[in-house]
Structures are given as structure tokens and as C-alpha cells.
Amino acid sequence: MGFAHFWLSGFDQIRVSFWAYLFVGLQNGALYAMIAVGYTLVYGVLGLINFAHGDVFMWGGFGAAFLTRGILGPSVATGWATVGLVFAGLIMGGLVSILVAVGVERVAYRPLRRRHAPKLAFLISAIGASYFLETLAGKEFGYGTNLFPAQVFPVGQTMFTVFNTPVRTLTIITVVAGAATLVVADRLVRATKLGRGIRAVAQDSETSSLMGVNIEKTITLTFIVGGALAGAAGFMYSLQSGIEWNSGVELGIYAFTAAVLGGIGNLRGAALGGMVIGLFGSFAVPFAFEGNTQWVEIYTFLILIGVLIFRPTGILGEKLGRTA
Amino acid sequence: MRRPEVKRLVTVLMVMAMVTLMTGESGDASTPPTTGPHGAFFEKVSYFGLFRARRWMVFLTLGLLAYGLMFLYQRYSPPVRKRIRTVTATPKRLVQMRSSRFAVYAVVIVIALSIPHLVTQSYWMYLIVEQVGVWILLAEGLNVVVGFAGLLDLGYVAFYAIGAYITAWMTGVLPAPPLFHHAIPTLWVIPIGVLAAMVVGIMLGIPTLRLRGDYLAIVTLGFALIIDDYVGNQNGITGGGEGSLTVPHFSVNLGVWHYHWGLNPVPYYYLCLIFVVLFVVVFSLLEHSRVGRSWVALREDEVAAESIGINPLKYKVMAFAVGAASGGFAGVLSAGLVGNINPTMFQYQASINILILVIFGGMGSIWGVALGAVFVQVITSYMDNYQPWGFQINDLYMYIGALLIIMMIFRPAGLMPSRRRRREIKDFEETGEGHLDEVLTGDEI
Numbered sequence: 010m011g012f013a014h015f016w017l018s019g020f021d022q023i024r025v026s027f028w029a030y031l032f033v034g035l036q037n038g039a040l041y042a043m044i045a046v047g048y049t050l051v052y053g054v055l056g057l058i059n060f061a062h063g064d065v066f067m068w069g070g071f072g073a074a075f076l077t078r079g080i081l082g083p084s085v086a087t088g089w090a091t092v093g094l095v096f097a098g099l100i101m102g103g104l105v106s107i108l109v110a111v112g113v114e115r116v117a118y119r120p121l122r123r124r125h126a127p128k129l130a131f132l133i134s135a136i137g138a139s140y141f142l143e144t145l146a147g148k149e150f151g152y153g154t155n156l157f158p159a160q161v162f163p164v165g166q167t168m169f170t171v172f173n174t175p176v177r178t179l180t181i182i183t184v185v186a187g188a189a190t191l192v193v194a195d196r197l198v199r200a201t202k203l204g205r206g207i208r209a210v211a212q213d214s215e216t217s218s219l220m221g222v223n224i225e226k227t228i229t230l231t232f233i234v235g236g237a238l239a240g241a242a243g244f245m246y247s248l249q250s251g252i253e254w255n256s257g258v259e260l261g262i263y264a265f266t267a268a269v270l271g272g273i274g275n276l277r278g279a280a281l282g283g284m285v286i287g288l289f290g291s292f293a294v295p296f297a298f299e300g301n302t303q304w305v306e307i308y309t310f311l312i313l314i315g316v317l318i319f320r321p322t323g324i325l326g327e328k329l330g331r332t333a
Numbered sequence: 334m335r336r337p338e339v340k341r342l343v344t345v346l347m348v349m350a351m352v353t354l355m356t357g358e359s360g361d362a363s364t365p366p367t368t369g370p371h372g373a374f375f376e377k378v379s380y381f382g383l384f385r386a387r388r389w390m391v392f393l394t395l396g397l398l399a400y401g402l403m404f405l406y407q408r409y410s411p412p413v414r415k416r417i418r419t420v421t422a423t424p425k426r427l428v429q430m431r432s433s434r435f436a437v438y439a440v441v442i443v444i445a446l447s448i449p450h451l452v453t454q455s456y457w458m459y460l461i462v463e464q465v466g467v468w469i470l471l472a473e474g475l476n477v478v479v480g481f482a483g484l485l486d487l488g489y490v491a492f493y494a495i496g497a498y499i500t501a502w503m504t505g506v507l508p509a510p511p512l513f514h515h516a517i518p519t520l521w522v523i524p525i526g527v528l529a530a531m532v533v534g535i536m537l538g539i540p541t542l543r544l545r546g547d548y549l550a551i552v553t554l555g556f557a558l559i560i561d562d563y564v565g566n567q568n569g570i571t572g573g574g575e576g577s578l579t580v581p582h583f584s585v586n587l588g589v590w591h592y593h594w595g596l597n598p599v600p601y602y603y604l605c606l607i608f609v610v611l612f613v614v615v616f617s618l619l620e621h622s623r624v625g626r627s628w629v630a631l632r633e634d635e636v637a638a639e640s641i642g643i644n645p646l647k648y649k650v651m652a653f654a655v656g657a658a659s660g661g662f663a664g665v666l667s668a669g670l671v672g673n674i675n676p677t678m679f680q681y682q683a684s685i686n687i688l689i690l691v692i693f694g695g696m697g698s699i700w701g702v703a704l705g706a707v708f709v710q711v712i713t714s715y716m717d718n719y720q721p722w723g724f725q726i727n728d729l730y731m732y733i734g735a736l737l738i739i740m741m742i743f744r745p746a747g748l749m750p751s752r753r754r755r756r757e758i759k760d761f762e763e764t765g766e767g768h769l770d771e772v773l774t775g776d777e778i
Contacts, residue, residue, distance in 0.1 A: 037627045058550070066414045075444040129485070130745035132550075133692045134687055135357050136738025144731035152727050262558070269551055310555035318540050 015298070022295040028174035030291045035182045036249070038186030038287025042240035043288040044264035045271070045279035047110070047196055047235025053274035054231045056128070060135035061117070062239060063261020064142035065110045069240025070252035071150060072105030073098040074158040081159035094161040095182060098244040106240025110232040119225070139257075147254035155251040158244065183245045190238050191280050197234060198276055207231055263290070266313050271324050274328045275330065278325035285324075342400050353388050355731055356722075383543040417631025445606055449599045455727035459598040460718070461764050463670055465710045467607035467663045472690040473612055473699065479688065480751070481620060484542065484747075485550040487684050488557030492657040493680035496664020497525040498564065501522040501577035501674055509570045519669045520583045523662060530661025538653035538744030540548030540648055545635075549728035557681040565676035580668045594669065600738035601670050608666070609703075610658045617699050619655065628652055689733070693740060695747025704749055 023030060026321065044066050051059040086094050114277050117138040121130055169173035198204035206227045209217035218224050243252065246260065263286055271282025289312065290305050295302035316324070406413070501507045503525060505516030531716065532677045541552045557605050564571040572578075583594040594600045619625050627648045628636035639645055666673050694705020713733070717726050740747075 117738050118740075121745065124742070124745070126741060126745040129479075129692065129696065130741045132485070133689070134738050134741040136689070137734040137741065139734070141738065142729040143735030144353060144728055144734065148725075148728050148731060149354065151359065262554075265551065266555075269548070298566070301566055302392075303566055307562050309557050310559050314552050314555050317544060317548055 016296065019295040023292060026174070029108060030294070031288070032174065032176055032180050034199040034288035034291030035284070036183045037290060038284035038286070039184045039241050040246055040260070040278040040283075041091075041264045041267045041287050042191060042283025043187050043194075043245075044260060045268040045283045046191065046276060047232075047239045048265050048268040049273055049276055049279040050198075050207070050231045050235045052268070053276075054207060054228060055118070057121060058135065058265070059129050059235075060132070060261075061113050062088075062110075062143055063257035063264070064139050064146070064234065065106050065113065065236055065257070066239040066243045066246075066260060067146060067252060067254070067257035068243070069102035069106030069110045069236070070241070070243030070247040070256065071146060071239045073102035073244035074156045074247045074252055075162060076101040080162070083159075085160040085163055086159075087162070091162045094159065095186075098158060098161065099241045102240035102242075102244035104240065106243060107233050107236040108238030109142065109237070111229060112141070114229060114232045119219050119228075130221035143255060143257060152254055156247070156251045158247050161248070175330060177247055179245075185251070186241060186245060194234055194238060195276055195280075198316040203227075203230055204262040208289045212304060218249070222324065237256070254332075263309070268308065270313060270316055272322055275325050335561040341403065345396045345400045345403070346393060349399075349698035350394045351624070351735075353392040355728070355735070357728070359725065365661075386514060397743070410610065415446055421525070440609075448493050449602055455592050455598060459670075460714050462598050463599045463606050463667065466602065466609065467667045467670075468687070468690060469706040470605070470607055470612060470659045470663035470666070470701050470709050471687045472694070472702045473609075473616060474656045474663070475684075475687050476691050476697065476699065476702045477616055477619070477656035478652050479691055480702070481616075481625060481632070482628040482649060484649060484652060486653070486656075487550050487688070488537075488551045488553035488560075488681065489656070489660060489687055490679050490681065490684040491537070491557050492530040492534060492561045492660030493664045493667075493683070494655075495530045496559055496661035497668040497674045498577075498664075499526045499529045499661075500569060500665045501580055504580055506580050507570065508568070517596075518584055519581050519665075522583060523665050526665035527658050527661045530657040530664070534653040534657030535650055536683070538650035539646070542649040542653065554681060554684075555685050561676055561680050566678065572675070576673050577668075579672040580674065583669045598670070601666070603664055608659075608662055611661070613699055613703070616655075616659075618698070624648065624651060689737060692739075693747055695749040695751055698747070698751035701747050701749030701751065705747060708748065744761045 044062065047062045047065065048059060048062055049063070051057060080097065081094060117134045118131060121134055126134075155221075162178050166178045166180045168181050169176055196204075198207055206217070207230060208226045209222050210224055210227045214224055217227075234292065246252065246256065264283065266281035267286040268279045269282070270285060271280070272279030273279075285308060290309055293305045293308045294302065296308070339664070354517050392623075434453045448461065449458060452461065471493060474492070475486065478484050478486045479488065487558075496584075498507070500519060500522045502509060503511050503517050504521045507509040511517070537556060541549060542558075544552060565573060567573065568575075582596075583601075585592045592600075594604070627638070630643055631645055631648055637644055667678075689711055690706040691702050692705075693709055694703065695701025713729060715721075716724050716729060716732075720726070
């Protein structure tokens with residue numbers, strides 16, 4: 010099979026099942042976008058890559074999975090029970106992730122801020138927190154355990170069919186939940202007093218503290234918002250493929266890529282970047298040699314490197330303070 | 334009780350809670366919970382390890398005890414602290430004297446030369462070369478990039494991979510046929526491997542080094558992931574996940590004089606030591622040369638450096654190439670020593686592990702980095718092999734992570750900070766200003 014033939018057959022696959030790839034891409038994109046918001050907010054305010062964010066996401070997934078399993082047990086939910094359980098899972102995931110994210114801020118970042126540590130120290134501390142959270146989950150929940158939440162709706166259930174392509178319930182719920190949480194986060198940052206505080210600190214922390222913004226509270230708030238979205242995404246992700254101790258690593262890197270692609274520090278950029286990475290990753294699948302999905306990773310990073318070299322501030326540009 | 338004391342009590346108890354979670358048997362979320370008091374109190378694993386009730390009681394009691402001791406220490410501390418200061422003052426002054434620093438070098442070299450006589454087990458000797466020697470080389474190389482030039486490179490492991498895969502390719506143990514279809518002895522690959530790593534450093538550097546700070550970090554991380562994925566998937570070229578066949582050991586054949594590095598790790602140790610010394614000497618000469626000072630200038634203020642005629646891209650690429658050299662050599666050495674090379678050795682986590690050694694020892698300080706590498710690598714190898722206190726190797730990164738956070742809180746400049754860094758810290762402590770306050774103002778590294 011020649012090289013050209015391989016690429017042509019890839020395009021052929023996309024032509025045949027365009028809609029299926031699109032829906033998968035939208036679903037992944039919503040997840041990436043939700044996680045990317047956490048990276049972007051923290052970066053905007055602290056100028057820091059929060060390496061532990063992927064693991065915050067993973068802990069939220071575990072929390073939601075345990076809660077739904079505890080409520081429902083082995084049966085399958087239908088009707089209103091499904092709606093209730095989805096909300097319960099989202100909220101529980103969000104709460105656990107908020108707890109973990111704020112804990113990371115308190116333990117790994119705040120003491121360093123007090124001591125005026127150099128920027129690299131923060132990065133190392135973040136890497137340490139990431140290793141710690143990841144391995145702690147492995148230790149407590151088992152290194153080989155892939156935990157699925159309870160079946161809040163029948164697995165593989167399709168909601169309706171578009172263009173001869175079945176649309177899964179999971180896709181709809183993920184995209185809707187993603188869109189809703191993103192809109193809420195966007196409104197929060199843009200239109201409330203708390204959000205104004207976040208933007209003010211992102212623009213100029215010293216001046217904003219002179220103007221009466223409580224910097225520590227604002228920083229905690231950014232971790233809360235980021236954590237809530239990551240936890241909700243954790244629940245959605247665990248419904249799709251179960252949650253494991255190291256689930257946060259790969260998703261975290263993709264989401265971070267999304268945040269950079271959209272312009273790190275920019276909330277809408279993160280949402281856009283997440284969608285782009287999700288769709289791109291989905292449509293790149295037919296072009297993976299020998300069906301090996303690691304090629305998708307290679308393509309994604311090539312795109313990232315290209316974007317960064319030619320437009321280093323991402324698609325929408327950085328700076329939370331000005332454009333968020 | 335006053336408020337700070339309550340706060341400290343809560344902190345101590347939370348630390349002990351963490352210790353409880355971090356120790357003991359691993360849990361498993363897929364096992365059904367053990368119910369009833371017997372399950373909660375007396376079984377080692379009940380449900381996912383969170384409910385080890387006995388352990389909780391023991392550690393929380395210990396926490397209360399620790400709090401009591403701290404309380405007493407706070408109350409009676411001034412004389413104790415004074416005492417500690419007088420005890421540690423003399424060695425500190427000795428280390429700072431120039432003549433005694435040469436004595437320290439001599440002692441280090443004597444210790445390094447006598448290690449093969451002190452360590453009798455061949456297994457440990459092997460580990461010392463593979464886990465300590467190679468990683469010192471990697472850490473020193475990354476130190477040039479991150480410590481001297483201030484470029485955060487999260488894909489440094491790529492150079493290690495290049496060195497190793499070039500070795501395997503040149504000696505003809507990869508599926509891809511060697512250059513000119515003629516395998517060459519492993520020893521002669523050393524210059525080629527080093528050169529190849531440097532060339533790749535330049536090639537990676539020219540497009541990426543225009544980026545700054547975190548963008549550079551993520552792009553280099555991307556390159557590391559790409560190389561990892563690529564070598565893992567090109568079965569026809571790199572052998573895919575299986576990796577190479579056995580790379581032949583090093584050997585010298587100079588007509589009259591033959592030498593073959595065999596399974597005995599001691600000759601490898603000396604080879605590694607020679608190159609460690611070589612790289613350390615070269616790097617420390619570079620550090621104090623015109624090039625090294627340009628790196629410092631670029632690291633501290635790129636715009637100012639550019640305005641006095643330092644070409645940023647040129648010097649940054651130079652830092653990449655110089656740093657890559659020791660990484661490339663480490664790859665060649667480790668290929669010769671280990672034999673089979675495969676993608677698991679070159680995952681992007683390895684770059685972060687190398688960075689940990691650099692930061693731990695003291696970024697920018699050649700001796701500090703070497704010390705950090707020895708310290709961390711010896712401890713992890715020891716934990717891995719002897720598993721004291723029921724330690725499980727799976728949990729290693731949990732402890733490393735906790736250690737990193739604690740280290741960054743209490744000693745962010747590393748075990749042995751570089752002189753410049755020490756001065757900065759001192760300035761800051763004395764005047765309360767200086768450029769340490771960078772995170773909230775968003776300056777570059």
C-alpha cells in the first residue's frame with residue numbers, strides 16, 4: 010500500500026463517516042475545553058503552569074464515580090433518575106476537584122508565594138504535586154483499577170440519529186454540560202464582582218491589591234472555578250472510559266495544549282482551543298499509521314509546535330486581564 | 334489557646350493524615366468494602382485503603398505528640414537555636430574558604446576512585462553506573478540549559494534517546510541497516526553520538542528558541558512526546574516497543590592493546606567517571622567564560638543583553654548544543670552498558686526526572702547538581718531494591734512528589750545553591766527587595 014493511497018483512504022473514511030468523527034470530536038473537545046479553563050485561569054492570574062491540574066481532574070472523576078456507585082449500585086438508571094444522577098455526579102466531581110485544587114494551592118503554591126520563591130520553584134512544586142496526587146490515587150484505589158461510575162444510563166444508548174449517524178446520549182450530555190459550565194465560568198469571570206477581581210489581579214496584582222482586591226481570596230477563587238470545571242469533566246470522562254490513577258496525565262497534556270493553542274490566560278481561547286484539539290484529534294484518527302492512535306498525538310503536537318512558532322500567543326492571544 | 338497554635342495543631346494533624354494515606358498497603362477500588370468494626374479496625378486493607386483505622390489512630394496520636402514537642406521547642410527554643418548555630422558555623426566557614434574548596438575536590442575525587450573497591454557487589458556497581466553515573470551526566474547537561482542559560486527544556490530526554498539510538502543504529506542492532514551497511518565498534522560511536530545530539534540540539538533550537546519561558550517548555554515537551562511516540566511506533570526502523578537487539582559492549586582494539594568492557598560494571602564506572610570529570614571541567618570553564626557570562630546576561634534580562642550586543646538566538650542555541658553533548662554521551666554509555674534499548678527509557682517523564690535532579694541539587698551549580706543527582710538516585714535505587722518499611726516501588730513518585738514540594742517550600746534554591754543564587758537570597762533577606770518576587774509580576778524565569 011503506497012503512501013498516497015494511505016492518505017487517500019484516510020480522506021475516504023472521513024467522507025463516509027464524517028458525522029461520526031464530528032460527534033466524537035465534539036465530545037472530546039468539550040472535555041478538553043472544560044479542563045483547559047483551569048490551566049488558563051491559573052496561568053492568567055499566577056503566570057504559572059499548574060501541572061497538577063490533570064490530576065485534579067482525575068480525582069474529581071474518582072469522587073463522582075464513587076458517589077454514583079454508592080447511590081445506584083449495580084442497576085441501570087432510567088428517566089428522572091438519570092437526570093438526578095448526572096447532576097449528582099457533576100456536582101460531586103466538581104466538589105472533590107475543588108477540594109483537591111484548593112488543597113494544592115494551599116500546600117504547594119501559597120507557602121512559596123509567601124517566601125517569594127523564584128518562578129521555577131513553583132513549576133517544580135507543581136510537578137511534585139502532580140506526581141503526589143497521581144500516585145496517591147494509585148495507592149488508594151489500585152494501580153490497575155479502571156473504575157467506571159454507576160450506569161446512569163444504558164451504556165452505548167443512542168439518543169437520536171442524524172444523517173444516518175447515531176448520536177450517543179453520552180455525547181449529548183457531555184457537550185451540553187461542557188457548554189453550560191463554560192458559559193457559567195465565562196459569565197463569572199466577565200460579569201461578576203469576583204470575576205472583576207480575577208481580571209484585576211491578572212492585569213496587575215500590586216495595583217489591584219492597593220485598590221482593595223484580596224489577592225489570596227482571588228487566587229483561591231480561580232482554583233475553585235478551574236477545579237469545578239475539571240471535576241465535572243472528570244465525571245463525563247469516567248462515564249466514557251472509566252477513571253484510572255493515571256488518567257489525568259494524557260488528558261492534562263491535551264488540555265494544556267488546548268489552552269496554549271487558544272492563547273493561554275484567555276478563557277474563551279481555552280474553550281476554542283479545546284474544541285479545535287478535540288475535533289482535530291478525532292479527524293486525525295483515519296490518518297494514524299497501522300491504526301495506532303499514538304500518531305494522533307504526534308499530529309496534535311506538530312500542530313501545537315507549528316502554531317507556537319508562527320503565532321506564539323495562540324489563536325485568540327493571551328492575557329486574561331484584557332480579553333477574558 | 335491562641336490562634337496560631339490552633340492553626341499549627343490543624344497543620345500537624347493534616348500532615349499526619351497525609352502520612353496515614355501515604356503508608357501501608359495499597360488499596361483497590363474494585364474490591365467490595367469490608368463492613369463492620371472488624372473490617373474497619375483490624376484488616377490491613379479495607380476498601381480502597383482510606384479506612385485503615387488502626388493506622389489512623391496511631392498516626393494521629395503521633396501527630397499530637399509531635400505538636401506537644403513543637404510547643405515545648407517554641408517555648409524553650411532560643412538557647413537551643415543558638416546552640417545549633419554555633420555548632421554549624423565552623424563547617425560553613427570552612428566550605429566557603431577557597432583553599433578548603435580544593436581539599437573538597439580532592440576528597441571527592443578520592444571517594445569517586447575508591448568506590449569500586451568499597452562496593453563489592455557487582456549488582457550495585459552496575460546500578461551506580463546506570464542509575465547514578467548516567468544521570469549525573471544528564472543532569473549536568475540539563476543544568477547548562479536550565480541553570481546557566483535559564484531555558485526551561487522539558488524535552489531534554491530527546492538527546493539521551495538520540496545518543497542511545499544512534500549507538501544502536503551504528504552498531505547494527507536496529508532493524509534499520511547501519512550507515513554504509515557496516516557496523517562499527519561501540520566505542521567509536523561516542524564522538525558520533527555526541528555530535529549527533531549537538532546537531533539535533535541546534536536543529537531543535539533554531540526554530541524553538543525564539544519562544545520564551547513557558548512556551549519553550551511546552552514546545553520542548555511536545556518534541557519529547559513526539560520522539561517517544563515515534564521511536565515506539567517505527568517498528569521497521571527503531572524496533573518499536575521491543576527496541577533494539579543487544580548493543581555490543583565497548584571495546585578498544587589498537588593493534589597491541591586490546592580491551593573489552595564486558596559484563597563487569599567496574600570498567601564502565603571508570604569510563605563514566607572520566608567523562609563526568611571531562612564534562613564537569615568543560616562546563617565549569619564555559620560557565621566562567623565569555624559564553625557563560627552571556628548566558629547569565631540573557632537569563633537575567635534578555636532585552637538588556639541584546640542591547641549590549643549579545644545575539645540571543647546564537648547563545649541560546651549554543652546552550653542547547655552544549656547541554657545536548659553530555660546527554661548524547663549518556664545515551665551512548667547507557668546503550669553500551671544496558672544492551673537493549675527501548676522507548677520506555679525515553680518517556681517524557683524522564684526529562685522531568687532529570688529536571689528534578691537539577692533543581693534538587695541547586696540549579697546553576699555544577700557541584701550542587703552532581704550532589705543532587707547522587708542523592709536522589711542513590712535513595713531511589715536503594716528504595717527500589719531493598720524496599721525498607723514495606724515500601725512499594727509503585728509508590729515511589731508519591732514520596733518524590735511530597736519531597737519536591739517540601740524542598741521548594743524550605744529550600745527552593747536546592748541543596749547547594751549556586752553562588753549567584755545565594756547572593757540573591759541574601760540580598761533579599763537583608764533588604765527585602767531584589768528580583769526574587771517574580772511569580773505575581775509575571776517576569777520570565
